[in-house]
Amino acid sequence: MRRLNWLPVAAVAAIAIVALATPLLPLPDPLAMDIAGRLAPPSRAHWLGQDQYGRDVLSRLLWGSRVSLGVAVLACGAAVALGTALGLAGGFLGRLAELLALRSMDIVLCFPPLLLALLVVTLLGPGAATLVPLLALLYLPGFVRVVYAGVLSVRSQDYAEAMRALGATRLRIMTRTILPNIGGPILVQFSLTMASAIVLESGLSFLGLGVVPPAPSWGLMIGAARSTMAQAPLLLLWPCLALSLTILAMNALCDALRDAVDPQRAPRPAGLRGTLAPHAPSLAPDGDALLALRGLTVEIDTPAGAIRPVRDVSLRLSPGETLALVGESGSGKSLTGLAAMGLLPPAARVVAGDIRVDGRDLRRLDETALRRLRGTAMAMVFQDPLSSLNPVHRIGAQIGEAVRAHHRLPARAVRERAVGLLRRVGIPDPERRARSFAHELSGGMRQRAMIAMAIANDPRLLIADEPTTALDTTVQAQILELISGLKRQGGMAILFITHSLPVVAEIADTLAVMYAGEIVEQGAAAALFARPLHPYTAALLASVPGEDGALPRSIPGTVPAPHDLPPGCRFAPRCAHRRDACEAAHPPLAPVGDDRLTRCIRWRDFAGTRPSAETAA
């Protein structure tokens, strides 16, 4: 549970305490009339003045709060209790309960609230005692719906299925698993309903359908003050102010509750706003490199202080080359890819280093120039094609959108181009598929459509972030084939980000292995696979199940957190080849012969061995 914001809680508590303590306060009788003091302005005896019968306004306001709040609390309490029971029954006890619970609520919803109010008041007579069941009935459908929807979504979660697999009874699943997980939405709905019930009580009393005069209530006070508005406008102000402040406090409480009951709201997804500060010193263009990163360091502010999940990363990618950036979750590989696109999430920023695409310094470009560059010079393919495609637009239209972002073409030409792109990425029957929605395509087809979108404007650099991880092996093989085909045809440079070494074995020319935010080894793919010069690369290779059917070897321990890095070699605590020297100083990424770089000081002792025999689990 997150920390609760106490201010709105205190405000609502203060209102409740004042209402509860009203009988104890030394207030004049709210019903005692004083015709002589009719419409008197505020005075020492009557702080807020007197109303049209000379009654004390402050006293009526406070006694009125008891009625208004009491009606709202009782009505909402009844609605939440009954609504939760009905919603749980509807979502959990099978078809009949579902039908009864939901359809009866639909019937309630069919009546306009005012008509229903008139009906109930006619039947039961006006008064606070009538208002409570009336409001409870009006708010019941809201709770039933919220609870029912919550039950359905929690029930389909694996952890609810796990309880069933454990042999738990329905009652146990309902109370231990489902109720705690829908508690948040119920609480929020409760505080929202409270605010709305206070308003409705005032409204109904104002219309004469609620609390009966002379009993005080905020709605009645507003109604009465309206008739004397010209003589004593202040009389209208006080109840309105009380009403507004109470509702404001309620809504703030509702926001605070919503934040607090969510123990781990997902961090905001990688945003689409570049935050590259245009102040870095410019370096000379890096030869013919299409993508050149030099000393890239990315910083993210967290509540525990700034962390640097990417440190001093340098990469170079020539036209037609495929570079695979390999690492586990948390290695910083995806952030590096996003930085190269100028798509870092808002919380992250480049604090050092240089990013050049096609010779242009990304950190010196503004958002408009970056946008022009994206799509034409560079494009990106993400892991999950279902969440990267817009569910409400047709595939062809989305690809057309990508075309139109950079070309002014007539609609017909755009459509033809989209179909052509779908054909190029190997989608059968592209004319028909262009009219499909994302959910109508299989995972492999969606990823093909994403690739079609990425290559819509013939980018020279394609950044693919785990493009095959979510796919079946047979489909993965198809997508890899497609990507290498595109590379052969167009001379596109590809930055392929993945956690799986075998996947890139067939398409990568060069490899860079990242661990805990930095590159630990870099070199030509074939040489690196044949003879890894860093124990981490070797361990990664050994963790793949081999041909012989032996169990893969695991790497003991876990990747260190970015705020808790070991002082020397970052991999030393998990390394089977560790010596004291490894932990003494942080090793540099050093060149070791023909285009190879390694961050291991013991690479000579280590070289020449096929990894699997070497790394102890």
Next chain:
Amino acid sequence: MTALLAAEDLSRRFAARGLFRRGRPVQAVAGVSLAIARGEAVGLVGESGSGKSTIGRLVLGLLAPDAGRVLLEGTDLASLREAARRRVRRRLQLVFQDPYSSLDPRRRVGRQIADGLAIHRLAPPAQRRERVAALLAQVGLAPEHAERFPHQFSGGQRQRIGIARALATGPEFLVADEPVSALDVSVQAQVLALLADLRTRLGLALLFISHDLPVVRSLCDRVVVLYLGRIMEEGPASEVLRHPRHPYTRALLAAAPGDPLRPRARILLRGDPPSPADPPSGCVFRTRCPYVLAECAQVVPALRSGGPGHRFACIRDDVETTLPAPTA
């Protein structure tokens, strides 16, 4: 050898519900028989939509089959009353694929692991803490981890917690539904090693569901290859993977990224699996098969023997010695 758990001729279809119309029912599983002996590990391999997860739920009794039955030591699960079926659940447990959605985000992991103990009254409340600590130790976690919430763990650690929860009831049979496919490669190896170790130590029978053949080979005694809810090939893992008799198994093996040093010729399957709502006539694999013949559309190939314990459902015998037809 009597099977601990036997599935006989299981079928299950799901009604497809569209927004405005009722779709055709999807035949997720069609006539699948399986037998798993005590302590045996069986790998269930197939692509998404092959019905492998449905089979996992069917043999656990979490879903009811439309046809066929599931026998636990000869007792039909469907014949049991609700309470008796809940008691049986103690012996059959499930490990999920997604380490994020399989744990309740609002409860401490210790309490979730203790659920099984409480439900089946396996330990008095006073001893539960101790038992939870022992279970955590068994999966390589520390006792103090019991006090944390799921979001405080990494994916691999969460998967270990899921395994500890399944082990709490002392099961004899574990269904692991793609337990490593959501994890990093290096973490995958850790979880696989843990499962292999638990298997030998506790004598667990395992139904290991996966789409990754190399992973299955490293862990399982037997392999069952599924396509569109039907068994294509089954047999001893080493035998099936060394001498696959069915074209689909060959394609799966060829597609699996294996040893990076030994890239091999790919048999690239065309297209996607057909929709289970509208399976092809005859052999369901024929639409993507590089070895397809005209007869394949007419006859549904029966499973036939290809060696001791090895069965496959293909009418051709020359698959191993012939090169596949060039793919379009």
